[in-house]
Amino acid sequence: MSVAKKEVKRVTTHVLQAMKDNGEKISMLTAYDYSTARILDEAKIDILLVGDSASNVMAGHETTLPITLDQMIYHASSVIRAIKRCLVVVDLPFGSYQGNSRKALASAIRIMKESGAHTVKMEGGEEIADSISRVLSAGIPVMGHLGLTPQSIYKFGTYTVRAKEEAEAEKLIEDAQLLEKLGCYAIVLEKIPAQLAKKVAKTVRIPVIGIGAGRHVDGQVLVTHDLLGITKDFNPRFLRRYLDLFSEIKDAVEQYINDVKTSDFPNEKEQY
Ligand code: KIV
Numbered sequence: 001m002s003v004a005k006k007e008v009k010r011v012t013t014h015v016l017q018a019m020k021d022n023g024e025k026i027s028m029l030t031a032y033d034y035s036t037a038r039i040l041d042e043a044k045i046d047i048l049l050v051g052d053s054a055s056n057v058m059a060g061h062e063t064t065l066p067i068t069l070d071q072m073i074y075h076a077s078s079v080i081r082a083i084k085r086c087l088v089v090v091d092l093p094f095g096s097y098q099g100n101s102r103k104a105l106a107s108a109i110r111i112m113k114e115s116g117a118h119t120v121k122m123e124g125g126e127e128i129a130d131s132i133s134r135v136l137s138a139g140i141p142v143m144g145h146l147g148l149t150p151q152s153i154y155k156f157g158t159y160t161v162r163a164k165e166e167a168e169a170e171k172l173i174e175d176a177q178l179l180e181k182l183g184c185y186a187i188v189l190e191k192i193p194a195q196l197a198k199k200v201a202k203t204v205r206i207p208v209i210g211i212g213a214g215r216h217v218d219g220q221v222l223v224t225h226d227l228l229g230i231t232k233d234f235n236p237r238f239l240r241r242y243l244d245l246f247s248e249i250k251d252a253v254e255q256y257i258n259d260v261k262t263s264d265f266p267n268e269k270e271q272y
Pocket of ligand 1: 030049050051052053054091188190211221223
């Protein structure tokens with residue numbers, strides 16, 4: 001029996017590679033806090049991403065750009081305290097690695113040392129190759145991220161599907177090959193045509209994890225708040241909602257407010 005099909009006690013980058021080699025799909029979700037991470041880890045998610053999407057879903061910013069390294073470390077530490085089995089990857093936030101490989105290494109070391117995270121993720125290809133190489137040289141595993149890279153939203157101008165044109169698609173394939181050559185252990189592909197994602201997953205040996213990149217890749221990632229229906233106004237085609245927690249929580253809170261106002265809560269049994 002293969003490594004990946006056995007009951008995995010601890011997901012590592014090697015386990016993920018074995019999963020790809022054996023055709024076993026990889027599951028990945030975001031987490032930013034202790035309580036949620038504990039549930040997702042107990043459910044046996046393979047990878048938890050402490051994404052800079054915390055900037056949107058936790059802090060209410062319009063983009064991922066404002067979140068700081070200190071804030072990412074805070075979220076990552078909370079997640080790490082909760083988990084026993086999954087691999088934890090943490091986004092290096094905007095401004096902590098681009099254009100300066102020494103700064104990139106210092107940022108990655110802070111995340112690893114201060115949060116106890118297992119790996120980091122960085123957005124971009126050839127333009128950040130120096131930063132990726134330097135982080136890898138310290139023994140820190142790096143997950144790449146290509147396609148719609150939200151830290152570059154002001155360059156793109158919109159959140160629409162990337163790499164529909166041939167030139168951008170070719171550059172994306174070259175970047176994926178470069179990330180593999182540099183030594184990244186996996187790549188996230190965000191919001192690109194499914195056929196292009198399929199080609200990338202076939203071209204590189206390392207696992208390719210998609211979000212809005214179709215089914216012909218090695219795994220899938222979603223933002224947990226989207227999957228659970230806590231976020232409301234974000235409805236891209238690629239999103240499958242498994243719950244409508246926004247409504248369920250609102251109903252429960254309305255019930256609580258009513259119980260307080262009518263002196264139904266607490267009752268005789270709920271007091272000392
Ligand atoms: O920050 C994030 O949530 C991400 C995912 C969308 C892959 O990078």
